[in-house]
Amino acid sequence: MAAPTKIGAELPPPARSGDGRLELAGVRVPTRSTGSELRAIKVVWKRELIRFSRDRLRILTSLMQPFLFLFVLGTGLSRLASAGTHGVNLKTFVYPGVLCMAVMFTAMFSAASLVWDREFGFLREMMVAPVRRSSLVLGKCLGGATVAGFQGVIVLCLAGVVNVPYAPSLIIEVFAIQLLLAFTITAFGVMIAARVSQMQSFMALMQMAIMPMFFLSGSLFPVAGLPRWLELLNRIDPLTYAVDPIRRIVFSHMEISAAARQALDPGVTWWGWHVPGALEAGVVALLGLIMLGIGIVQFSRAE
Amino acid sequence: MTATATASAVTVDRLVKRYDEVEAVRGIEFDVRSGEIFGFLGPNGAGKSTTINMLCTLVRPSSGSARVAGHDVVTERDEVRRNIGLVFQDTTLDGYLTAEQNLRLHAELYGVPREAVAPRMEQVMEMVGLWERRRSLVNTFSGGMKRRLEIARGLLHSPRVLFLDEPTVGLDPQTRSSIWSYISELKAREDITIFLTTHYMDEAEYCDRIAIMDRGKIIVLDTPEALKASIGKDRIQIQTDDNGAAITAIGERLGIEARLADGMVTFGVAEGEHFVPRLFAELGQPIRSVSVSRPSLDDVFMSYTGTTIRDAESGAADQRRKTARMLNR
DSSP: OOOOSOOGGGOOOOOBOTTSOBOOOOOOOOOOOHHHHHHHHHHHHHHHHHHHHHOHHHHHHHHHHHHIIIIIIHHHHHHHHTTTTTTOOHHHHHHHHHHHHHHHHHHHHHHHHHHHHHHTTHHHHHHTSSSOHHHHHHHHHHHHHHHHHHHHHHHHGGGGGGTOOOOHHHHHHHHHHHHHHHHHHHHHHHHHHTTOOOHHHHHHHHHHHHHHHHHHTTSSSOSSSOOHHHHHHHHHOTTHHHHHHHHHHHHHTSOOOHHHHHHHOOOOEETTEEOOHHHHHHHHHHHHHHHHHHHHHHHHHOO | OOHHHHHEEEEEEEEEEEETTEEEEEEEEEEEETTOEEEEEOOTTSSHHHHHHHHTTSSOOSEEEEEETTEETTTTHHHHHHHEEEEOSSOOSOTTSBHHHHHHHHHHHTTOOHHHHHHHHHHHHHHTTOGGGTTSBGGGSOHHHHHHHHHHHHHTTOOSEEEEESTTTTOOHHHHHHHHHHHHHHHHHSSOEEEEEESOHHHHTTSSEEEEEETTEEEEEEOHHHHHHHHOOEEEEEEESOHHHHHHHIIIIIOOOOEEETTEEEEEESSHHHHHHHHHHHHOSOEEEEEEEOOOHHHHHHHHHSSOHHHHHHHHHHHHHHHHHHHHO
16 A cells, blocks of 8 residues: 655644643553563563464465475375385384474574564664563573474364374374474574675575474484484484474374384484483574574674 | 652763663763653764663663663663653554454563553543544554554553654654654643654654764754754755856855855855855855755754765764674674
């Protein structure tokens, strides 16, 4: 909509009370407290939600890549791979990875908006507010985690299409890990955004991080019996620790032969020791907290 | 609250800001009285924005100190922030939110008491004439509307000092004058101190007092009237058939240094009306038109810095590019 450029003529006179004074009853702003920090976290979180809901295109484009992997790659390759999957649909096998991927892209875009905020000046409005920078960063990460979690739910709804049952415990557990991953990826993005002020550089860096993370994570292959170098890269990839427990949860709710389970869901091992799912989730959470901490320090230092 | 805090809204003492080898602000001192409109006048790159950024705690001073609303800008950052409103040169609104949502976000960040948020929002939006547009996305606003919304937002938490960094830059003349009418209204009706920067000479006239800043230093500080009076010279502009020859003749025969400004021979002289007859008698060249005017702030700037504000800007541009390169590194 074209906004009028000349507005001087149509300005109404300022509102006044009877004695001619402008009615601007002063408000008293109280000193900082836990309550005011919580309000700040909440409002930054809420802004993320409002902006996400306005941006339908982003909701769609973020789903594009996960869907390509799930339906095109999953369907196409299943004809080649049927011998090795012991009767398990390849789409079911790649589904856990795709659940993670959907979350990652949205979380990344959430963090990217910080770079836009800086470019369009809005970051300044937040930086001069009388609140802790940590509240701002935390609100941002929680907001990113929430919208990414929402995106994850969309893909979670497709479970039936790839023969995964809609069991309540499955949905809750998978969703919890998705949220954790979303938080960690947003924190990662925020940490990068604190240092990178140009959108192109930020996007290039994120692409460089996200794609290798996805390919190394075991989203597309079982994590046992890998060549040494690949196994090593797989074990240091944070995404591995989100995909593996999700796959375990998904498979545990399905009727699958022991041989198939052994071949497709061997589980991540550290020097021969099977890493339990809770610890894997803990690894993701710990990484997220570390990156959140780094992000907070960086933003607190920024002038 | 100390006595000095109520008497001066801003106190600045030997304030310095260095960026590596560039000294953007070079030891400035001044006081802003409570309730006045105080203007910082100078070309782009003079250090006005750096100073304002230090006063509103966005930039840490290299040395020296400053107090705003009675609080130190380094050691009591939060107290300062709670007591100031800010309108920056570039918009800091979120274009994807509505006007109302932008203000609400601000109220939450500044901890405005919940029950006060709605009535206060209506007050400030009514004041700048945007209440009817509160549900519109800010992206659909014109530049002038955005600036008005930012002023409303800056007032939302009832600050004691409102900082306006180039509040009218990039706006058409009509909008500029409407912004100024709001600023004057504000000053007349709210208990607030207004600190602004501008490089428009005509706008500096609205200020109670102005400080002229050039190359990181305050050259002079006084009321606009006193500054103009201090020059003691009127500006005479004449048009001739041969301006070059006229400038030479004025120099040789009258001993006055003239220059070409806006296509006219321009020079300053005391009691201009009485000088005109002498000019006609002694110039020895036909004069096509003549005008005598009281000194403007342009002349003040010229007289104190030896250059016009426009020339100063083109010189400062190089300096600015250098600084920008360093900051973006």
